[in-house]
Amino acid sequence: MSLTDTEISVDDPTAPEADSPAVTNNRSVEIVVSLLLVGLAALLGYDNWRTGISWDSTGPQAGYFPFYLCVILGGASLYGIVAALRDRTTATETFVTRAQLRRVLQVFVPTLLFCLAMQFLGLYVASFLLTAGFMRIIGRIAWWKSLLTAFIFTAAMFVTFDIAFDVIMPKGPLEAAFGY
């Protein structure tokens, strides 16, 4: 690809295909989310009712304010279900296509693993692994570039937060070996 001085061009080797089939539509997701919210409202509402939703000598009890919020949340979510069922247009709107979902999971799963790894290896080692792995596997960037970038980034984070700003992060065996 030839580039002139006045142009910037970036490629996306693993972009989702435009013609990928839809996994689900907006209407189904809206109904599921509304159902979940009704459930949440019922659960929290019950808990607040147990705490006390009436008035005593000192004014409203602790559960009063949140209980009525649960009622509002539940009511709005029920209305949401009805509105979604009656609305025909959202049934044809794609929520996510298969290719898009794959890409989203490609970020979400590594992020999940990163959070898990953070508990055992400490934040800095986990962040090195995440950055290097992500660049190499998702971005198809050369190994040496990925490893170098990840190392520089992690080191910069360590210096900024742990040394310069005194913000303490979870640490693992590697940091312990260096005496931090």
Place this chain on the structure above:
Amino acid sequence: MEAFGLLLHGFGVLLTGKTLLLMMVGLVLGIFVGVLPGLGGPNGVAILLPLTFTMDPTSAIVMLSCIYWGALFGGAITSILFNIPGEAWSVATTFDGYPMAQQGQAAQALTAAFTSSFIGSLCAVLLITFLAPMISSFALRFGPPEFFAVYLLTFCSFVGLGREAKHKTIISMALGLLLTGIGMDTISGQLRMTFGSTDLLRGINFLVAVIGLFGISEILLTMEERLALRGHAASISMRVVLGVWKDLPKYWVTLVRSSFIGCWLGITPGGAIAASFMGYNLAKRFSKDPDSFGKGRIEGVFAPETAAHASGTAALLPMLALGIPGSGTAAILLGGLMVWGLNPGPLLFVEHKDFVWGLIASMYLGNIVGLVLVLSTVPIFASILRVPFAAIAPMIVVSCAIGAYAIQNAMFDIWLMLLFGVVGYVFKKIGIPLAPFTLALVLGSRAEDAFRQSMIGSGGSMGVFWSNGLVGSITTLAIALLFWPLIDKAFGNVRRLWNPAVT
């Protein structure tokens, strides 16, 4: 001119080497955040907030607000050079900005965008300087019922005036308010909605939720798109800058009109997007040659940018004067104030003069420094876009994790952040607005306290919200705004009955 003297004092607070350095760092970080895809004002401020935890509040707010100005400037770069609006409010900038870049006038378009941003912000800052102290001294007389009425007004105006489906705004708001109730109740000391979990005892931290909702979810959303991009590189020479500035007086009507729209809409919640479109549309309508808009007309860059920045800055007015944020970013800055141990609200002007006037002075200074900085460094920032997203995404994830963990040093918060990331992703896709959620999270506990204190004061009578002229009119206005769509419709019907010829 008491405000003027205090402002000078504010500049005195600012003009130290350390603060100026922090300002530059903040601006550079902000422009960086504004240019990168998948990040923007609120995300950038939320992610970088932990950096400021160990600073004193004045340095912290100066740096954070500079990140915000920087992000606003940065958004214009991608809109004009790449036709990618970094934020919803820079969409209108692409209409004429990108065609200008295609015609080889990228430098002119960028100069116009930065200059008009600067003018818009300046108008809003002037408004803040003179209006905020007056409003806050008026608000000093407020008791709990008045405060609750003002909170109610904020919530109701979101529902009544927002463009999203009403029930979705209500869901988002009720959920946010509910989540702030989790944990220890501040008045009775009872535990609420914790279900025996010790992690929930602390409650759900506002910033953790925001980092998840804006940072993580934004990455998930960005990954769905095709991330290849193609655009123009540009450098700005002094000659171009002077050329654009020389023509500036010709467009004074557009600039004044857009600044006014921006300031007005910025004070009401969620106004920046509406302001930029309104600024653009009005400039087009009043133009002698409306057809030339959209084909690379410099006025089409001036109008939306001025309005967007005026409104982005004016959103800080209610935050400073009343403790009510006018935008998502303002809500996050407000969250920051609480972390630094400041109590947002009208008392801020009395108890923390240095802080408030330092912040206001930093708005002036930050915008001037920012203007010079962006004009001179555009080529560097534009080339950041050459960095592939696969390298940027993990770095953003790591920054989010650092931010979420640093707030309370709790691993539980990391999982909470992830959960909010998924919630934010789903909510955005099905059109449940996140701004009311953020606002409810930051105001929730104070709204509840105000409500219960008024109830305790009145012995449980709702009449306290109509007990005097002030609180009564605010409450009535709030309820009117809640039902505004219905009232509007009713008026329309009545008018049609009276005058059937006009429809």
